[in-house]
Amino acid sequence: MVDEAAQARAEALKGEANEAFKGNKYAKAIILYGQAIDEDPTNAVYYSNRSFAHLRLENFVPAVEDASKAIEVDPQYVKAYYRRGSALLAQNKFAEGLKDFKKVAKLKPRDPDAQKKLKACEAEVKRQRFEAAIASGEGGSGPVSSSLDIASIVVEDGYVGPRLGGESGTDVTLEFVKAMIETFKNQKSIHKRYAFDILLQVKEVFKVLPTLMDIEIPQGTHFTVCGDVHGQYYDLLNIFEMNGFPSEDNPYLFNGDFVDRGSFSVEVIFTLFAIKVWCPKAIYLHRGNHESRNMNKIYGFEGEVKAKFNETMAELFSEIFCLLPLCSVLNEKVFVVHGGLFSQDGVTLDDLRKLDRVREPPDDGLMCELLWSDPQPQNGRSPSKRGVGVAFGPDVSDRFLKANGLQLVVRSHEVKDEGYEIDHKDKLVTVFSAPNYCDQMGNKGAYIRFESDMVPHFHKFTAVPHPPVRPMAFANGFMSMMM
Template identity: 65%
Template sequence: MEADNSNISKAEEFKRSANEAFNAHRFTQAIELYTQAIELNDKNAVYYANRAFAHLRLEEYGSAIQDATRAIEVDPKYSKGYYRRGAAHLAMGKFKEALKDFQQVKKMCPNDTDASKKLKECEKAVMKLKFEEAIAVPEHQRRPIADSIDFHSIDVEPQYSGARIDGDVVTLDFVKKMMDDFKNQKCLHKRYAFQIVLQTREMLKALPSLVDINVPDGKHFTVCGDVHGQYYDLLNIFELNGLPSEENPYLFNGDFVDRGSFSVEVILTLFAFKCMCPSGMYLARGNHESKNMNKIYGFEGEVRSKLNETFVELFSEVFCCLPLAHLINEKIFIVHGGLFSVDGVKLSDIRAIDRFCEPPEEGLMCELLWSDPQPLPGRGPSKRGVGLSFGADVTKRFLQDNNLDLVVRSHEVKDEGYEIDHDGKLITVFSAPNYCDQMGNKGAFIKFEAPALKPNIVTFSAVPHPDVKPMAYANNFLRLFS
């Protein structure tokens, strides 16, 4: 009995320390401390619900759902278990499952105004989803919206003083003026925005799903991770490392948009560089270059606000043209998420993926965009609820099977902007410092110089930006949880 009481009081100490870590935004540490509390007392639903909340903050929605479900199993009357699980379902776009959880919260806490507000938003989201499903045109009958746009016919008003494209060629002078206008929170004329996005679409459509990049001896190549709409940090990367050009080429490895509230500025800048110098700017698809994510995490709302409805559909079409992976000098494999649920995947299998669609919920394309490394060998369930976790042995076998040296991926915020795992054979790079204005992390990019291709990692801190909060354009219900 005394031992039991001692464990319970130690567990409470761990919980208090975990709460402090959580309040200081040290979410990984908070998870470790809640785990220690659970190991001493696994009959306390609060520990699971709190750990679920920390997982939510780290976007580990699969783990959050598991913990919230465990909290409900331990104490079916604990409303926060349903509340946390509903929040995780919402974040994954699983509105119907979220609705069930918030209905349960409302039943248990009928006078909770916060729960009522979230239930109402959830009901609205489900109604909207049903309506969209009802009016949706079948895929095979859909004509690309890009085919119906003639940007040449759009007049530019005489009073427009922003950046202009003269004819069909995007020049460096235009891109610099546009970037400067964006820096001063001015808009680009829709005519030129259409021109950039349509020209980029044509270029991306012509590329394979796995793009080969050749870096000649003595030349260098820079790989950046997630930027997530943090435009002013993107400008800082170019300040630190030079503008993209044939002599100074970049790969941006997915998740250009969402969360940060300057996603339109980021995507138009990256696309403009692609138009100006195709071999100076490579772009890979991330899990956030998808309709489902853009609906929830702000890009769709931002595009509507800064451009118009036509652009929402157009960006969706262009995102479906983005390549899924890149290969430097046949030695370094670069992908947004990670590796696969089966062994024996060859580069030829990746080249053969028909990528011109919204990402599926399973299979090679899904795993390339969503998977994460894990410290343990083998494979495990994804902490995100999509894709999987893979160990060092999986990385090693993939590299051996394809005669490669290194995997570079992004997809996860890291305190130092990068992390080296799997016996040095896998590097995560993340280029959005102080992610969402609250994580306190550094950003990083990697420079490779041929022929050695040794990774030279450069880290940097966040720079100030205008007072527009992250998620400013996100779905209303998601802002309720931010």
């Protein structure tokens, strides 16, 4: 039994935690809900609320654990099933998540929202099973790029947007790129013929790049590294406004997660890809964990491409994402990767150069860890809170850097209040370039500017206004509960 004084303290702590949650201070809310649980471990609400806070931070494993504990305490607590089901869906565990939504629908048979989400989840499970059955069959039509005939796509006389010029009709010029950016800024689109043309051209650019790029920053020049953008197009344009448009004299590296969540992902990716085609040394692009088929199905990019163009283009994006490089070394000193380091010591840069990257990301191994891992403050390694990748400590970073003659790891993959964070005794930096992430986190964005001495200079910025389209507007219907 929990005495009345402990219950009162727990309720007070829950009130503080709820206020922190409302203020988007999810990490603080998690601590406060934990303190409430310490006072009264018999209240399912505290576990369920902490699960929700973990969901907002994309800590899916503890989100499932807390929701499960809430269900153990109160098997009739509907919100706990919602939250556990959401965390399972976020990990692509649709069949397991479906069980929770069935339970919600059973507990609330007259709730139209519960019934709607159950039907959406059932449809997604059927679709995945169908796709798995097709993939397991023999044969196949091959890559979509090999069957595309863009010459047969007619540009109607009434089209008034930017056109690709040059003798071949396909040259991507700076003039075209800037006209395209203005078109997107005004919430209009380019013709699908030119969109397909850009994708086919950028595919050829990526195809010949190595998995690990060695990038030189000559004396007297500079180089900018940006983190996740996540479809926040108007914030991307703000970066270019603050730091200058990409060029050979003002090069950028975007460190993965260009798409998903934000509902202007199409505009982001075509801008980055068109710049890459126009001037390959103006911009470098890494693959993030969201440049993958499964994530794009869940978090909005696939739906956005289908809504703004068509299904064929969505397939072509999946093909191109498999060609993106995974990491870079700047001036033989700074290692840049989207996620982080590895579940084992002894990994060398040559090991990374030899990786077969032209595939969908696997669930384990070096490629998975490059895309999914996160740092932790304590030494050693721990299971990832995301359910994939690994959490690695300062000693792991130190050993990797020393073994490969490097001085700093730069990674992204995690939202930070100030847009960046320095960890692991100044040997690891996280940079995140999507301010006010998903229109709710209140965080700043940041980018890093390096000169040839490789000392990082951090620049913070706040979000700018965007048209009234909510994040994940194109995502699967049942995922809206996570926003």
